Amino acid sequence: MTVPTTSPDHDANGGGTGRPEEAVLRPHAEQAFAAELAALAAADDRPRPPAWRLSPWAVTTYLLGGVLPDGTVISPKYVGPRRLVEVAVATLATDRALLLLGSPGTAKTWVSEHLAAAVSGRSTLLVQGTAGTAEEAIRYGWNYARLLAEGPSAAALVPSPVMSAMEQSAIARIEELTRIPSDVQDALITVLSEKTLPVPELGIEVQARQGFNVIATANDRDRGVNELSSALRRRFNTVVLPLPGSEDEEVDIVTRRVAQLGTALELPPVPAATEEIRRVVTIFRELRSGQTTDGRTRLKSPSGTLSPAEAISVVTQGIALAAHFGDGQLRPHDVAAGILGAVVKDPVADRAVWTEYLEAVVRERRDWAPFYRACREVSG
CATH class of the missing domain: 3.40.50.300 (P-loop containing nucleotide triphosphate hydrolases)
Incomplete structure (x- = not known):
């Protein structure tokens, strides 16, 4: 999965322009990560295939992250099997x-x-x-x-x-x-x-x-x-390319990506929202797999994929709501509408799946009571 670390102000060579009016919304990878690519090229002493900028080892390090001998940290772009x-x-x-x-x-x-x-x-x-x-x-x-x-x-x-x-x-x-x-x-x-x-x-x-x-x-x-x-x-x-193998891995992916999107979009800072991110990831994984995390309850799966990409979108939207219309803290009602929109693609079949999950699973989790009320409110 993706863990980009972009800065909102980049010129064509990947450096900061210092002029927000010229900032691009999404720099290309070679622009956003120009410094990492240059550091890898300088430290790379392994054989390179013809016309390659980096050796296969350096390309893999660029994708998965690592620390170079000079201390340069290469951020992970993909979290998955090496x-x-x-x-x-x-x-x-x-x-x-x-x-x-x-x-x-x-x-x-x-x-x-x-x-x-x-x-x-x-x-x-x-x-x-x-x-x-x-x-x-x-x-x-x-x-x-x-x-x-x-x-x-x-x-x-x-x-x-x-x-x-x-x-x-x-x-x-x-x-x-x-x-x-x-x-x-x-x-x-x-x-x-x-x-x-x-x-x-x-x-x-x-x-x-x-x-x-x-x-x-x-x-x-x-x-x-x-x-x-x-x-x-x-x-x-x-x-x-598989979906994340564990809940912790998926939470880490979503957390990293959300943080970087917030920076790139210049959203007002919102304090750490680990609890809500984990809740979104848990819901998506349970509906995706067709059973609760403890394996005790069988569930129907909706028509959508509910991948980490959708989780990132839901949390980013929630942060925008919390920053602009809330108290600056990401709370259950900030993510409830986004989850409903991500799950319910088919207005009939998916709504039935979501209602069943809400009543059979969410309602029974006592520490999820505020989230349950928020979902009931947006579900009508």
Whole structure:
């Protein structure tokens, strides 16, 4: 899971501008963590694959965190099994592409961005997969004004992020690969197998330079939407990113991320809210697993995923309410509405699930009485 540590004021090189009016809401990974990447590069004396900015060991340290010999602290960007990260990094050093698969909210996009930033120094060569993604997003397009005026030419060609990555020895990222129509997905086969992209209109081809690779992400809930062909699947090594294994691990993830989001969004400071964060995480884990923490009560699960990403959103919203409309302390009524909105996606089935959980579980926990009353109030 993600644990970003961004500062609200960053210039294009990752340094603070000192001018809030120029602050970007969300700097790219290579900007927000430029100091960590530079420290790792300076301390990194291990072998690096061709065109990589860091060695595989340093890339893994950047993702998982650590302390360098000079005392520099590298913050964790992902909290999870080390072996998964090592396999993902090792895959990028081979001729196979990497597919990050998992439930929504398991940090696939965040891991993809940070891997690209650490390996090639840029994370912006991105294709966002949707049902409307065209083949030009994978291959190339044309500047039609120049095309009509001059005919096919190199100057009229508009490279896709994938083509740019091939030319620049970089990592291309493809988000939500299984959302892309199957015929568009197949445009990747030649790129991944032959490491070349033909441009028949110009009678040329673009050959990938050393350092090029592709990281794709997909939700395991999207299976059957646009299933990958066997030919394309063989070109990927799949790494499945799991949900947090323990409650403490998930609480730590949510706490770190909420703190950093509050800084990035310049929310008024709210004192530590560990109790409410743990409550939100407990509720989400119980509904996700279909049973209470003690295993005594079986529960129905709602239609949503209730991942750490949703927990982070609920707590961040609660902090905004507490800061702007409350007494500055995060209290049960600040998170109650957010939890209701996260759980109840289907107004009929999910509301029944939530009502049952509220009455059978929350009501019976004596120390949760203020939270129960707050939930009853917002539930109507």
